[in-house]
Amino acid sequence: MPAESDGERFVDLPAVTVNGTQQQTDLPGNWNPADSEAAIYQRWVDAGYFTADAESDKPPFSIVLPPPNVTGSLHMGHALNHTVMDALCRRRRMQGYEVLWLPGMDHAGIATQNVVERQLAAEGRSRHDLGREEFVERVWEWKAEYGGKILDQMKRLGDGVDWSRERFTMDEGLSRAVQTIFKRLYDDGLIYRAERIINWCPRCRTALSDIEVDHSEDEGELVSIRYGDGPDAIVVATTRAETMLGDTGVAVHPDDERYAHLIGTEVELPLTGRRIPIVADEHVDPEFGTGAVKVTPAHDPNDFEIGRRRGLPSMTIMDERAVITAPGPFEGLDRFEARPAIVAALREQGRIVAEKRPYLHSVGHCSRCDTVIEPRLSLQWWVNVEPLAKAAGDAVRDGRTKVHPPELAKRYFDWVDNMHDWTISRQLWWGHRIPVWYGPDGETVCVGPDEQPPSGDGWHQDPDVLDTWFSSGLWPFSTMGWPESTAELAKFYPTSVLSTGYDILFFWVARMMMFGLYAMQDNGERRAVPFEHVYLHGLIRDAGGKKMSKSRGNVIDPLDWMNTYGADATRFTLARGANPGSDMALAEEWAAGARNFGTKLWNATKFALLNGATVDRPVPPVGELTEVDKWILGRLGTVVSEVDELFETFQFAKIGNLLYHFVWDELCDWYVELAKVQFSGPTADGTRAVLGHTLDTVLRLLHPFMPFITEKLWVALTSGESLVVASWPQRSAEHEAYADPVAAARVADVQKLITEIRRFRADQGLKPGQKVRATLSGGGFEALADHEDAIRALARLTEPGDEFSASASIEVGLADGVADVELDLSGAVDVVAERKRLEKDLAAAQKELKQTEGKLGNQAFMDKAPAQVIDKIRARKDTAAADIERIGARLAAMPQS
Incomplete structure (x- = not known):
């Protein structure tokens, strides 16, 4: 049956009289989200529906919100993830679980410090002008005034979080957790301080974790340089000619016969006068380039490892601003100024063998300021991840934590099985300061939260702060009061589900797994995992499948959609695209379609109320129901079962599509239309009860995805308190009884016959509402004789009358034979x-x-x-x-x- 774009057949329906009583409804003519959503949400909060009770005897269900940055605002990725989490929580709450959805924010060390430093720069000052203590106070002031905008936006979306338990990664309780776990890891030898190659941002002047580095294919140059002269010369290729000033060796593969005679000899490093050794190392790929590589241990992670294996010294030739410090003519030049100057000097000496421009290669950029990162040898704090990563891998392998979709578990294993030690120190002032003190005689003391730091002349605390991912790695249990034994931990840990994008599977998920398994072992190995299920959704892309970015101009602001189409339409659109592990292409017309779906649901419910549909009386016994009523109830029971099964495997897109088509195609476009005919017959009261029951169930099923409109409609339909605390539908023995295959087949034939007549009418150029005289006959129709009134009403056919003259006919094959339809088109068609x-x-x-x-x-x-x-x-x-x-x-x- 063709579907109207906005359910207009139910608009402006008059009140009718049922059993002597005129039916009324308080529902306005149209659903206007802007008029209702904020008030509905505040009523939920005021009623305490989202506040979890840790002393409850209900089964627990818990999710901790992946903490957005305090500097952030809601984007489509957030909106998708929040829709998923809210849907999970709302369903479990309706199923009778004690639900905790715990919100909070991340202090976002680099991003927040950058924001405040830009403010200071506009004032002509720097953080150094203020000093550390005053600068940190300034950041707290900024947070109080501007931070957390995203939390208000979450309310717009309808997030049913427990606001009474909101946390911040820098609040007192979480700071205590950070200091506690640092101390434990340090005492267990799992945190250490050492010189290693790190990602360094010359603009932010801090180390970066891998997650804070964005890689892109950039145009550069590949320069081949001849080191040495004569038969002992060797050619190396590099994209970073400026780093040659820090070379301390040249490496070749030990089995490369071309260079076997050079291994163990020395060659002169151009422009410096230094002689450096030629060493053999299996890391070198003899098939790439010339098969010889320059080794700069202080400015390349692979070179650093070669240097360690072959005893090569590390020579730092840049400062923290990426300015050349090596003595000579290039000293004081920025790295990008030094590069062409060094190439020109080498060219002048005749040492440039080849140059390739442009040369595309992968370049890391700071995710905060887009500055090209500089690999740099630096003294930093590290976590020895090997035993922690093994435990994190084992927990997924043995099923304590399950990844959805399962095929993404391989990515997880690829990461945890090959994880490098993690640099956790940052050269910032905003963040958790490293709890280590140094003494005047080289002493090092790590201080726990209940210990007094050493004092006296010469003692000072390490100036660095911890990587933001260190504190957010504790999020599932630090937010519930750890290291104290709290009622929240006893009730809600481990959390039930972690929902997040697959793009941070390696970085955040793995860190939470490592820390949870380490810190929570005292709760038993089974309880140590931070979450039982990990649901990974994809990225949001535009309608053409391209990644959203400001430079492309294809970013969609969820607030714009909510303003235009409402929160329900925004959420339902996202849910219908949420296939586990798959990216989602998004277009605005889909949000418009979701709004139209809401309008269809609104008008159908209003129609039902005006026609006396009710939940006050029970659905009649199956023997008293019409075939049409049994059909819709049987389909409803199947939908309830399928929705439950799909929820358990996080198949949100399939749930959305199932409900969309059941409501639009089957309930509104068929059952409601067939019910109109039954409202004037002897089974009217039973049909009203069936329609009321079906809408009641549909509104409950849709509530996790479209909470506002379903709340408004359900309260009007049932006079109940709130859908938030209503019960979740369950398939029952009654549903099994309604599943009548004979009735379903009969209704399918009715639908087929009406559809074919409509198609024929359209082919003949008849207007949809134009009535024509017709006869119905044949064995196929005889089996549908009880449905003749409905067939004629929906196909716009009248009785043949005395002057009937058949001018057109069709035959429709049905289950019990052919139905013959003869139509009198005289005067109806030119x-x-x-x-x-x-x-x-x-x-x-x-x-x-x-x-x-x-x-x-x-x-x-x-x-x-x-x-x-x-x-x-x-x-x-x-x-x-x-x-x-x-x-x-x-x-x-x-x-x-």
Whole structure:
């Protein structure tokens, strides 16, 4: 049945009288989200529906919100993830669980410090002008005034979080957790301080974790340089010529016969006068370039490892601003100024063997300021991840934590099984300061939260702060009061589900797994995991599948959608695209379609109320129901079961599509229309009860995804307190009884017959509301005789009357035989004009068929044409043939004049 775009058939319906009582509804004519959403949400909060009770005897269900940055605002990725989490929590709450959805924010060390430093720069000052203590106070002031905007936006979206338990990664309790776990890891030898190569941002002047580095294919240059002269010369290629000033060796593969005679010798490093050794190392790929690589241990992670293995010294030739510090003519130049200057100097000496420009290669950029990162040897604090990562891998392998979709577990294992030690110190002032003190005689003391730091002359605390991911790695248990034994931990840990994007599977998920398994072992190995299920969704892309970015201008602001279409439409659109592990292409017309779906639901419920549909009386016994009523109840029971099954495997897109098509196609477009006929018959009260029950159930099923409109409609329909605390539908024995295959088959035949009559009417040019006289007969129709009133009403057919003259007929094959439909089209159609139009269309289709057959029969064309072109021509031929058959049938069925 064709579906109206906005459910207009139910608009502006008059009140009717049922059993002597005129039906009314308090629902306004249209659903306007802006008029209702904020008030509905505040009522939920004021009622305490989202506040979890740690002393409850209900089964627990818990999710901790992936903490957004305090500097952040809601984007489509957030909106998707929050929709998923809220849907999970709302369903479990309706199922009788004690639900904790715990919100909070991350202090976002680099991002927040950058924001405040930019403010200071606008004032002509720097953080150093303020000093550390005053600068940190300034950041707290900024947070109080501007931070947390995203939390208000979460309310707009309808997030049912427990606001009474909101946490911040820098609050007192979480700071205590950070200090506690640092001390434990340090005492266990899992935190250490050492010089290693790190990602360094010369703009932010801090170390970066891998997650804080964005890689892109940038244009650069590949320069081949000859080191040494004569037969002992060796050529190396590099994209970073400036780092040659810090070379302390050249490496070749030990099995590369080209360089076997040079291994163990020395070669002069151009421009410096230094001699450096040629060493053998299996890391070198003899097939890449010349098979020889320059080794700069202080400015490249692979070179650093070669240097360690081969005893090569590390020579730092840049400062923290990436300015050259090596003595000589290039000292004081920025790295990007030094690069062409060094190449020019080498060219002048005749040492440039080859130059390739442009040369595309992967370059890391600071995710905060887009500055090209500089690998740099630095003294930093590290976590020895090997034993922690093994435990994190084992917990997924043995099923204590399950990854959804399962195929993404391989990515997780690829990460945890090959994890490098993690640098956790940052050269910032905003963050958790490292709890280590240094003494005047080289002493090092790590201080726990209940210990007094050493004092006296010469003692000072380490100036660095911890990586933001260190504190957010504790999030599942630090937010519930750890290291104290709290009621929240006892009730809600481990959390039930972690929902997040697959893009941070390696970085955040793995860190939480490592820390949870380490810190919570005292709760037993089974309880140590931070979450039982990890649901990974994909990234949001535009309608063409491209990644959203400001530079492309294709970013969609969820607030714009909520302002235009409402929160429910925004959420439902995202849910219908949320296939586990898959990226989602998003277009605005889908949000408009979701809004139309809400309108359809609104108008159908309003229609039901005005026609006396109710939940006050029970659905009649199955023996008293019509076949149409049994059909919709049977379908409803199946939908309830399927929705439950899909929820358990996080198949949100399938749930959304299932509910969309059941509500629009089956409930609104068929059952409601068939119910209209039954409202005037002896089974009217039973049909009203069935319609009320079906809408009640549908609104409950849709509530996790569309909480606002379903709340408004359900309260109007049932006079209940709130859908938030209503019970979740369950398939029951009654549903099994309603699943009548005979009734379902009979209704399917009714639908088929009506659809075919409508199609024929459209082919004949009849207007949708135009009534025509018709007779219905045949064995197939006789089995549907009880549904004749409905068939005539929905197909716009009247009784034949005394002057009936059949001018057109169709046969429809049904389960019990053929149904014959004869129609009197006299006066209903301009036969002459319609015949001319059809004959014109037939000629065009015949011409298309002849042309496509000609091309497909041309062997020379077939030999040269690409396969995709031939496929398109074949498709055109098939379409033309089908059009000829269809139009010919219509012409044959038309009266001659």
